[in-house]
Amino acid sequence: MQLYSFFNSSTSYRVRIALALKGLPYDYLGVNIRTGQHRHAEYIDGINPSASVPALVDGDFTLGQSFAIIDYLDARHPEPRLLPPDPEQRARVLELSMLVGCDIHPVNNLRVLRYLQDTLKLTPEQKDAWYRHWIDEGMAGVERLLARHGHGKWCFGNAPTLADVALVPQVANALRMGCELDRYQRAMAVFAHASAHPAFAQAAPARQPDYTA
Amino acid sequence: MQLYSFFNSSTSYRVRIALALKGLPYDYLGVNIRTGQHRHAEYIDGINPSASVPALVDGDFTLGQSFAIIDYLDARHPEPRLLPPDPEQRARVLELSMLVGCDIHPVNNLRVLRYLQDTLKLTPEQKDAWYRHWIDEGMAGVERLLARHGHGKWCFGNAPTLADVALVPQVANALRMGCELDRYQRAMAVFAHASAHPAFAQAAPARQPDYTA
Structure with missing residues (x-):
């Protein structure tokens, strides 16, 4: 997997925690939101239409929004579960x-x-x-x-x-x-x-x- | 069930749609957020610690935050599903x-x-x-x-x-x-x-x- 992330972004930080808790390896791809890299056409068109970090790439599936990403990771890699089943x-x-x-x-x-x-x-x-x-x-x-x-x-x-x-x-x-x-x-x-x-x-x-x- | 709601609150509106799609009856309890009723101690202490609308009461279970409520309704009353299983x-x-x-x-x-x-x-x-x-x-x-x-x-x-x-x-x-x-x-x-x-x-x-x- 690849994670598009900015070190100081709280939403990126959430996804990094989830990936670490699940022990999932990934490539870290920095997107500098201070200089506006998340608004570049190649990022919007190629990675994240909502022009934000984080974005996760899992094979041919690319996804934005931290809570959507963590829910997806919980479905694909349920141990440990971050959303209880009850x-x-x-x-x-x-x-x-x-x-x-x-x-x-x-x-x-x-x-x-x-x-x-x-x-x-x-x-x-x-x-x-x-x-x-x-x-x-x-x-x-x-x-x-x-x-x-x-x-x-x-x-x-x-x-x-x-x-x-x-x-x-x-x-x-x-x-x-x-x-x-x-x-x-x-x-x-x-x-x-x-x-x-x-x-x-x-x-x-x-x-x-x-x-x- | 009871729903604490304000007519013009978008987050309340979300939950009302979910309840209507699932055909679930409920008592409507208006909370006027323009006059600050959501900040009254009795509402915070008795219903919603996060001092906001909406809040759902289902028997002895009381819950705030629209997305949490809709996810809960989807678990308890899965037809029609608002979150696909895939x-x-x-x-x-x-x-x-x-x-x-x-x-x-x-x-x-x-x-x-x-x-x-x-x-x-x-x-x-x-x-x-x-x-x-x-x-x-x-x-x-x-x-x-x-x-x-x-x-x-x-x-x-x-x-x-x-x-x-x-x-x-x-x-x-x-x-x-x-x-x-x-x-x-x-x-x-x-x-x-x-x-x-x-x-x-x-x-x-x-x-x-x-x-x-």
Whole structure:
């Protein structure tokens, strides 16, 4: 398989964790979204029509969108399962994953922050306040979900699921942006536990071939 | 079952379509997100820790996040299936659904538009330009995905899937906001076809008990 990825992209990071957890080898193909490589015609026409990272190539099947890719990997390579088979357990995992993936990440990703800065001419202070606002609103929801339904050292039980795969890159991103997250105690305990796992460590931005400081 | 919903919420609209396609009866419980009912302590503590609509109550199981809810309904009530069992077909459906659900909808929902208006004090023209920018970027991706992989009268084949369930509320929202969408010919053909389907029509905002003009 080949993975089109950017080291600092949270959505790419999710897929790298899933691949590492499943022990699947792949070729890493860096796509620099800071310089706009994901918008080049050859990438859109040849790899990913939605002009984003990540994209997975598995033989003659090419797929974008991190959650679609991880669901596909779970179907093709079910061990270890990242989406539990039981409908209620699965629903809990998806609920937290979608809170991160739909409610937190999209409003704070690179293209949005660039629009705030370049088109709306926000000050750095306004941009930081925007970032922190959505992190706090979203992480409060994550913390309440974990308080209600979480158990074990991972989000839901004693093995990683898609929920952990979604949470870790989001927390790492927020820490990198200087957010104060100590109050989200359950989420941060999961983050600390997960970050020490070899698959999560291996997938981190600083370990990728296209990493730059 | 009970559904906590707001008539004009695209994420609630998705779940209403899924319930209607599956022919499942439910009690409609309106949550006015314009007045902040989704942030009331009794709603957060009793129904949805992530302080959002929709939320589904199925016996003693309560669940938030539209995609988690629809996945759960597909497991519990598999006919008609909204997520195909075949891994590649399923991946295609999820890819387009996540493009809408992660890349388009979140940056243009009520809370974000309110922040632009109330906190950042954008002009109505700036807010409209923001809205149209993300619609155009996202719908261009939808159109390219449909050009590459779409077939039949629905997004993918001759029956509705989660992709159509995600697309229709997004297009309806953009039309309501005055966006010009004619150039997205494939997406608009699917929208026209789907809108005429009784389940999609029944789920539309104007048909809900909490609708106000």
